[in-house]
Amino acid sequence: MDKKLLMRGSQxxxxxxxxxxxxxxxxxxxxPQNEIPEFMxxxxxxxxxxxxxxxxxxxxxxxxxIGASMAGARAMTSSSSPGISLKQEGISFLAAxxxxxxxVNVMRGGPGLGNIAPSQGDYFQAxxxxxxxxxxxxxxxxxxxxxxxxxxxxxxEYADRYRTPVMILADGMMGQMMEPVVFPDxxxxxxxxxxxxxxxxxxxxxxRIIKSLILDTVEMEEHNxxxxxxxxxxxxxxxxxETYMTEDAxxxxxAYGTAARIARGGIKRAREMGLKVGLLRPVTLWPFPDRAIxxxxxxxxxxxxxxxxxxxxIDDVRxxxxxxxxxxxYGRPGGIVSTPDEIxxxxxxxYYRQHLKED
Amino acid sequence: MEELVFTRPRYIKKAPFHYCPGCGHSIIHRxxxxxxxxxxxxxxxxxxxxxxxxxxxxxxxxxDMGEAPHGRGPALAxxxxxxxxDRIVFSYQGDGDIAAIGTSETIHTANRGENITVIFVNNNxxxxxxxxxxxxxxxxxxxxxxxxxRDENRDGPPIDLSEMLALVRGTVYIERTAVNSIRxxxxxxxxxxxxxxxxxxxxxxxxxxxxxxxxxxxKMSSTDSCRWIDESVMQTFPLKVIKDxxx
Numbered sequence: 001m002d003k004k005l006l007m008r009g010s011q012x013x014x015x016x017x018x019x020x021x022x023x024x025x026x027x028x029x030x031x032p033q034n035e036i037p038e039f040m041x042x043x044x045x046x047x048x049x050x051x052x053x054x055x056x057x058x059x060x061x062x063x064x065x066i067g068a069s070m071a072g073a074r075a076m077t078s079s080s081s082p083g084i085s086l087k088q089e090g091i092s093f094l095a096a097x098x099x100x101x102x103x104v105n106v107m108r109g110g111p112g113l114g115n116i117a118p119s120q121g122d123y124f125q126a127x128x129x130x131x132x133x134x135x136x137x138x139x140x141x142x143x144x145x146x147x148x149x150x151x152x153x154x155x156x157e158y159a160d161r162y163r164t165p166v167m168i169l170a171d172g173m174m175g176q177m178m179e180p181v182v183f184p185d186x187x188x189x190x191x192x193x194x195x196x197x198x199x200x201x202x203x204x205x206x207x208r209i210i211k212s213l214i215l216d217t218v219e220m221e222e223h224n225x226x227x228x229x230x231x232x233x234x235x236x237x238x239x240x241x242e243t244y245m246t247e248d249a250x251x252x253x254x255a256y257g258t259a260a261r262i263a264r265g266g267i268k269r270a271r272e273m274g275l276k277v278g279l280l281r282p283v284t285l286w287p288f289p290d291r292a293i294x295x296x297x298x299x300x301x302x303x304x305x306x307x308x309x310x311x312x313x314i315d316d317v318r319x320x321x322x323x324x325x326x327x328x329x330y331g332r333p334g335g336i337v338s339t340p341d342e343i344x345x346x347x348x349x350x351y352y353r354q355h356l357k358e359d
Numbered sequence: 360m361e362e363l364v365f366t367r368p369r370y371i372k373k374a375p376f377h378y379c380p381g382c383g384h385s386i387i388h389r390x391x392x393x394x395x396x397x398x399x400x401x402x403x404x405x406x407x408x409x410x411x412x413x414x415x416x417x418x419x420x421x422x423d424m425g426e427a428p429h430g431r432g433p434a435l436a437x438x439x440x441x442x443x444x445d446r447i448v449f450s451y452q453g454d455g456d457i458a459a460i461g462t463s464e465t466i467h468t469a470n471r472g473e474n475i476t477v478i479f480v481n482n483n484x485x486x487x488x489x490x491x492x493x494x495x496x497x498x499x500x501x502x503x504x505x506x507x508x509r510d511e512n513r514d515g516p517p518i519d520l521s522e523m524l525a526l527v528r529g530t531v532y533i534e535r536t537a538v539n540s541i542r543x544x545x546x547x548x549x550x551x552x553x554x555x556x557x558x559x560x561x562x563x564x565x566x567x568x569x570x571x572x573x574x575x576x577x578k579m580s581s582t583d584s585c586r587w588i589d590e591s592v593m594q595t596f597p598l599k600v601i602k603d604x605x606x
Contacts, residue, residue, distance in 0.1 A: 024442060051441040055434070056467035063431035063464070067438020070425040071405075075438070093428050199423040199439065201403035201446050209417040211426035 004182050009148050010035035010175045013104055013168065016152035017076050018043050018050075019186040022102070024068035024075040026053040026061040028083060031116045032172035033106035036078040058083040062090030062103070069099040070210055072198035074156050074189075078104035080172075081122050082113060084130070091165050092131030095227070096212035098197075100159035102152070103137075104168045106175040109335030117335025118173035118258055123312035126169050127286040134224050136231045138166040138238070139285040141256040145179030151283070153184055160192070162234055169285060171308070173258045173337060234287055241289035245271065246278030250356045252296060253347065254317050255306040256282045258337070263306050265340025270347045275357070277347055285313070290320035297324040302354050304328045306343060308336070326354070368392035370401045370421045377415060381581030383538045383571025384412060387480060388419050390538075390548045391449070394555055395422065404447040405439055407432045411453040412486040430461025433468035436475045447558055449476040455485045458494040458520040465524070472529025472563040476554045479521070479566055482573040483592060490576030494518045497595050502576075517595055521568045525602040531563040533601040537570035539585035543598070557605050570596060 007015070014036050017025070025044060027037040037054060044050035051068070055061035061077045068075040079087060084105045094101050107122045109115040126139045138158050140151045148170065155166040199208055214220040244264060246252055255263040260281040270277045280296065282289050293303070303325055305314040310333045318327050330346045332338050351357060367373065370392040378384045395401050401422055408416035410429035417424035427435040432450035440448040457465050457479050468475070484502055485491040492502040492509060495517050499508040509517075521533050532554055536547040547569055554565035570592050572584035579587060 024438065026438070053437070053441070053471075056463055059431065060434040060464050060467065063428065063434035064438040064441075066427075066431075067407075067425070067435035067440075068442050069438070070435070071439045071442035073438075073442045089428055090431070093426075097426070199405045199425045200443055201405060202421075202423050203402040207421050207423050209424050209426075211417055211424070213414055213426065 004180045006178055007145065007181050008035055008176065008178050009145055009170065010106065011039045012145055012148040012181050013078070013152050014039035014043060015183060016149040017102065017156070018047065019183055020153045020156040021074045021187045021189050021192065022076045022156065023047070023049055024051045024065065024073040025077065026055045026064035027077050027079065028055050028058045028061050030080045030083045032108060032175050033078050033080050033104070035175065036104060058086035059090065062087040065101050066090055066093060066097070066099060069094070069101050070199045072195050072200060074100070074160070076102040076104065078106065080106045080108045081110045084122065084125065088131035091137060092129070092133050092135060093212060094165040095135035095137065096133065097210050098163040099210070100163050101165045102155045102159055102168065103165055104170065107169065107171040109333070115335045116172060118171040118308065118337055119333065119335050120171060120257060120259060120308040120312070121333060122169065123285065123307070123309065126167050127288070127316070135227060136286055138162070138164060138234060139169050140166065141169050141283060141285050142174060143257050143260045143281060145177070145181045148174065149181050149183050158238065162230060164230070169257065171258050238284055239287045239289040239291065240283040241292040242281045242283055244279040244281070246280060246296065248276050249278030249300060250276045251302045251304060251347065251351055251354070252278045252280050252300045253304045253306055254280050254282070254293065254313070256285060256313065259306050259308050262338050262340055263343055266343025266347050269340060269344030270351070273348060275348060275351050277351065282313070288316045288320065290316070293317060293320040294322070294324070297321050300325060302326045302328065302350070302356065304330060304347065304350055307331045309333045369396045372419055372421045374418050376419065378412065379575040381572055381574035381584055382412070383482065383569065384480065386538045386544060387478065387547070387569055387571065388416065390544070390551055391451070391478060392420060394548065394551045398552070398555055398559065400447045400555070400559070403445070404449070405443070407436045407439070407448070407450040409450070409452040409456040411456050413451055413453060413480065414487070416451055430456050430459070431464055432456065432461065433473070433475070433477065434464040437468055437471070437473050440473060440475050444474070447555065449478060449555070451478045452480070453486065454479070454481045454483065454493045454495040458518050465520070466527060469524050469527045469564045469566070470529045474558055474561055474563055476558045477566040478551065479568040480571050481568055481596065482571045484573055484576045486573050486576055494520070495596070497591060521566065521601050524566060529564050530566065530602055531604045532557045532565040533568070534603070535568040535570070535596060535598050535601060537588055537593070537598055539570065539572055539588040553605065562605060570598070
């Protein structure tokens with residue numbers, strides 16, 4: 001273990017990626033994540049066997065990542081919302097070709113060009129596949145600097161283990177904020193399990209094909225079911241949520257990423273007023289931690305979903321609860337970052353409206 | 360004593376080609392496979408097939424093959440080559456793939472001087488989708504989306520991609536050949552050999568543009584298609600060494 005370092009979020013992702021064995025990065029400039037390609041350009045230059053390419057487009061970048069992954073490298077690209085839209089074709093191919101890769105989305109306000117302020121407008125795009133076809137991407141939602149480091153490591157592990165694209169869904173706030181971080185030790189690439197599927201020239205073995213064109217409908221259906229079986233395994237193995245002050249809570253706020261941090265502040269204020277409020281923070285957005293939420297519904301009859309958008313994750317919360325509890329919403333789209341005070345007020349207002357105050 | 364004078368190349372699989380009668384892809388596949396065999400690089404070559412008629416190239420080439428989304432072959436090949444610089448990487452692309460949807464990837468891969476080889480098959484139409492106008496469709500040429508023939512004012516003129524790529528500093532060898540005659544087929548093989556040799560020597564981006572007949576979509580017989588390449592296609596796309604910095 002290294003000592004504690006103070007680092008900007010974007011650079012934390014870069015350093016953590018290198019330590020996770022990432023040896024190929026391709027990206028295209030877009031605010032608010034430019035520090036990632038900038039960091040990677042230097043880090044890869046310092047690294048034997050490291051490749052950094054400033055691609056001519058987001059599309060080229062994701063396709064370079066596909067190639068590097070086919071050749072066996074741990075590979076990553078990063079962007080922000082409009083750029084991620086452009087990468088979606090490639091992400092669909094990664095899923096279909098069953099190739100590991102890590103994609104970082106430092107979300108900004110949208111739709112369209114939107115703005116460069118922190119937002120959570122890409123939840124649907126990230127968790128619903130985003131690209132064409134019947135697939136899923138693993139989506140991890142860090143909420144602080146240390147978690148940026150830890151989940152970046154996990155992202156590469158999951159990508160390799162399940163041979164599927166993994167998205168790290170952060171926002172402009174997380175990308176820009178400087179926080180203390182302790183990095184895990186670098187992995188030894190030689191100790192990683194072999195990849196008996198890579199394209200490295202058919203030396204002493206039959207030639208290999210990595211493809212997604214399956215014209216026979218029966219075979220294509222079987223490929224879809226195969227992917228589905230994999231997604232079911234992932235859904236059983238990695239859903240993760242963190243709770244805060246939920247033991248006696250009558251109202252639970254559900255929020256992820258930056259919104260979850262703001263919500264924590266709001267919950268502290270509400271607690272000071274004697275309100276029994278807690279937080280459930282999904283760390284994996286896909287697979288969604290539905291069981292954790294459903295189990296909580298035995299004691300909690302009111303959930304307040306707080307998102308930095310007009311309401312996207314709320315759909316997953318509702319689906320998890322299947323009508324067992326009331327689901328309320330508070331959201332600020334457009335790059336507005338609420339204060340803990342604002343959320344505290346939203347919580348207490350809801351708390352009284354729902355007659356949760358005992359005396 | 361019998362002498363074997365003709366056989367399936369080592370790096371073509373025992374599989375029937377799906378290509379239409381008279382199509383140039385079968386010949387070009389064979390030439391590429393022969394060159395791979397003759398240069399002794401079959402066990403370190405990785406191919407990137409396109410979207411289009413040649414999408415199934417991985418069913419025919421007996422080397423490692425990795426599929427690319429439409430037009431993205433050069434970017435994908437870049438990723439492979441950067442990770443495995445001692446392997447031989449080629450992309451195989453049609454005119455729509457390389458000169459329309461993938462123009463950006465093509466130009467920038469060439470500009471970076473990526474040490475890969477591109478086989479660019481120019482049949483002046485979108486073959487697989489049924490004969491629509493391609494970036495290389497000739498002026499006046501009929502296609503399913505240019506009723507009455509390609510019109511310069513409406514559709515723009517055919518694009519000289521290979522000439523454009525010659526202006527880019529990272530390219531070392533670009534030649535336009537054809538497979539419509541025995542002589543041209545022989546020259547095409549020489550050009551493909553030269554292009555792969557450039558990569559083996561680590562010199563940079565090499566490309567062979569091959570004029571190739573599409574009797575099905577041109578709605579001509581095979582022999583008429585070959586003649587039409589001589590009489591019409593070569594007027595717009597003359598056969599020549601467009602750039603040679605190999606020496």
